[in-house]
Each structure stands twice: as structure tokens, then as C-alpha cells.
Amino acid sequence: MIEHKEKDRMAHHRNTWRVRTRALACAALIGAGLLGACSKEAPGGAAAAGDTLLLSNFTLIDGTGAAAKPGQAMLVEDGRIKWVGPVAEAPHPDGVQPVDLAGKFVMPGLIDLHVHLGTVQDLTQKADFFTADSVRKDLRTYASYGVTTVQSMGTDGDAIFGVRDAERAGRPDMARVYTAGQGIVFKGGYGGVPGINHPVATPAEAKAEVDAQVAKNVDFIKLWVDDELHSMPKMPAEISKAVIDEAHAKGKRALAHVFYLDDAKRLVEQGIDGFVHSVRDKPIDDALIAAMKAKGTWQVAPTLSREAAVHAFGAPNPITKDPFFRQSVSPASVTGLESPEREKTVSSNPNWKFLPEFDERAKANFATEVKAGIPYGFGTDAGPPGRVPGYSEHWELWEMVKAGLTPLQAITAATGNAAKWLNADTGTLQPGKWADLVVLNADPLADIHNSKTIDTVYIAGNKVPSVKP
């Protein structure tokens, strides 16, 4: 059962390589139905002309949660931020490429801590679809929407490791990826993708499977604790304990899919490091909050857009007409989502009537955690059919604001907070960090929906193809 869901002669060589890389990326986007996505790249981005960029005259949202600062400049050298501050004080080293961003807003690239990669074509999910190329295609789609890092949550084939390691060895031209490899699923129970995960039946098997994942050098261990509304067996407590203990023994953090409040409490007691969904069966209580605070447990991903998406397409929905949405999916996916047959299939789910309630409860529970001071990140569960890469992250920002966060809190969750979870050199626009950033035409703090007004996206100081607002 599927849950879901990086002098002169050298400079010339570098520039040729980058132009070629962008052309390949454009071809991939066109293949994905993102026809409009590459036009901005035609004149050759500023990043192609040199390794030192000076972005100027923008309003800075730096990802730390600090208030926006107008009239800022940023010096980027070899893909990393060298200096940030007021335009009047900006350094102008020899050979610097100036980029005037007057009237624009610059924020860190979004970091999605819950995605699934590479197994979906149009609206069909299959283990066989998973290849290094299918992963790269998704990572380029994410990047085109300003999502510059993703944490893939436990449904990756082994091809993920080569893609990830190549990115980490250089300056990627697509979203950076962290992976939980193949997450731990209880045999016969809920979670994972058949043909990818290796279900376990006993604590000993669970320990062995965690060891196998650690041997592949996963970034995290993922486990699923759910019974799909009492329709499937749930991972027993002794197995979740074995998974968490072994992950910790091997120096990895463990992340859980949860649905029920009682499971969340037991997992916190067992030492889980973070949740990749909100609790959805009941309002969370003081006991869970106190336990999470005592143990430093993170709400890593609230996945509010997941809860909205699972009931959004059971009837005609204006989202499928939104050009910003349409650039993220194939024409066949749009046709499929709009078909009355699929709407009927979605709305005939026996649990259909409960879905709006789970959606509202996820928002309320997340808001409770935020008010209580629980550390939180940002994540969507995008990837499975109908939960599209790229659009979903913007949707998540909008849902977070609906849940009661300020736009600045939502953006900080998706940038600085998420990078803190990953211990990554990204997520805040400060000296020493990678220049992974999004340039917007309008102020997302004035209206979070302005997250759509993407002008350009940079990863490690290179412009990557991006969607249109």
C-alpha cells in the first residue's frame, strides 16, 4: 500500500560546461511538459559569464526569521555567499558580474523535508519507473519551482545514491537530495512502494534492514507506523523500538510516518527524532507536547498540502486550470486529474468523508506545536500521483499561513529551520552558505501567494531553468 505520498582558459571550460548543462536541463523540462520553462535561459544567465556575481538592490528575506531588509546586495563566489549587506557597502572585486534586482525579493530556496522521487509517470506509480534519470527529472522540476533541496522519504531505489553523491561532489544544477533509502515497512502492513521496500516481520529483521540501509549510506532512517484507518496491520511497538534503537546505534536519526496520537506518544517515548506528518486522528494534548519538548522531537514535516490534495481532486477543482500548477505536470496528468472517472474514484474512497476533517486537524495540531515552541520544518509528501512536485511546496506555504503562521514563519520553516534539521550549508542567505536562492517579483511577506512570482532560481550560484508565475 502506498502512503501518499550543487584563469581564463579554465573559465572558458567552465562556462561551456554550464551552458551545456542548462541545455540538457531544458530538454528534460520540455520532456516533462514544461514547455515555457526554458525561455528565460536563452540569453545565457549571468552565472555563465563568471564565477563571481553581485546581486544588488533587492529586498532580502534571509531565512533566519529576521525581518526583511530593503536595499541589499550579495556577493557570490564559486557558488557560495561571500558577503551580504547594504548596496552602498558592497564590494566590487575585479571581474564581478553585476545583476540588478531592483524591485525584487530574494529568499533562500525552499527545502522540502518530505518528498517521494522517481516512481511516478503521469498518474501511475511503479517501482519500475525509478531510475537515476527519473530522479533527476523530478529534481529539475523541484528546482524550477524554487525548491532547491528535498529530503526523500523512504521509497528510493539504489540509483538515488549515485545521483546524491554526484551532487555533493560539485555544484548541482537541480535540487539537492537527502535520502532515507528504503524506509522500514512492517510485513503486510502500511507504507513504502512494493518492489522497492523490504518489509520486516520481527525486531531482528528490522535491525538487519536498518543495518542494510546504513551500509548504503542513507542520510536518515524512515519507518511507517500506521494502519490506514484500521484496514491494515500496524508496525508493532517492539519493531519500531528496534528500528529507532538500531538507527541511533549506527549514528542515524529516525523519522516516522504517523497518523494516530497514541502512536506519536509511544514513538516519542522510544526516541523518534521527528515526525514527517501531523497527527490527524485527534487534537494533540499537553502530554505529547511535553514529551516532544523534553526529548527535542521535531515536527519535521507537517504535510498540510498533502491533506488538502487528497480531497482536492474528487470534484472539479480550479487548481488544475492554474498555469502555475500546469507547468509542474504532464498534459496527461492534467487530463487525468480532470477526468470525471478519476474524480469518482477519488470521491468513492470509503474514507472520503473524513478527509476534510483530517485536513483541518493537521492544521490545528501543527499550529498547537508551533505555539508551544516545538521545533518544526517544512514538508509536503509530494511525489505520489496527484501530489505534484513543485506546486505542492507553494501550496504548503499557503496552507501554513491558513493554519495561523505568519508568512515569515512559513518561509523560515521552509528555509532556515529545514536546513537546521539537515545540518546543511543552505537555507539561510549568510556568508559561507551555498547561494541557493529564489528571486521573486513580489513580496511574499505581504501575501504568501506571491511565492508564485518566481523570476529566477539559483542553485550553488548558477541560474537553473524556472517556471513562470
Ligand SMILES: [Zn+2]
Ligand atoms: Zn510520504
